[in-house]
Amino acid sequence: MKNRLKVLRAERDWSQGDLAERLQVSRQSVNAIETGKYDPSLPLAFRIADLFGLAIEDIFLKD
Amino acid sequence: MKNRLKVLRAERDWSQGDLAERLQVSRQSVNAIETGKYDPSLPLAFRIADLFGLAIEDIFLKD
């Protein structure tokens, strides 16, 4: 399960901390998801998709 | 987080056990997800969406 978080974040010039704040999660969670340590829960995946205005399938990809 | 699993399953005349087998999870997991006890993990949500040929957003809805 890969994801495009880092790119989407870079396009907006957000730090991991910025993104974490907008998602209401810790900075470490954002980092762990970005670096592939684990996948987000489904509710968090929805919040991420909403924040970027994309479908979950456009952000998270089965590898 | 609501979902349309029960309806999608009924349309295909599958039991919870049938669905569980196709998803490679336990029948109790299918039941728990259907009855709203918890949300599936993101990877399982992808398997569910794939199985029904729908987008995750068309099956799982924020309530």
Added chain:
DNA sequence: TCAAAGTGTCAATATCCCTTGACTTTTATC
């Protein structure tokens, strides 16, 4: 050059997802 911000990572802890196994209740069929 030095301080601040950003990133990556670790440990410890808490909670959630999913499991097996068992049991009761509902639904459908005979």
Added chain:
DNA sequence: GATAAAAGTCAAGGGATATTGACACTTTGA
């Protein structure tokens, strides 16, 4: 009504997700 399949539920346990706090390293800019 009896039977069986399906559905709902519980408990206990393991692994995954997310937390706070801390520390090191790199990058940026004053």
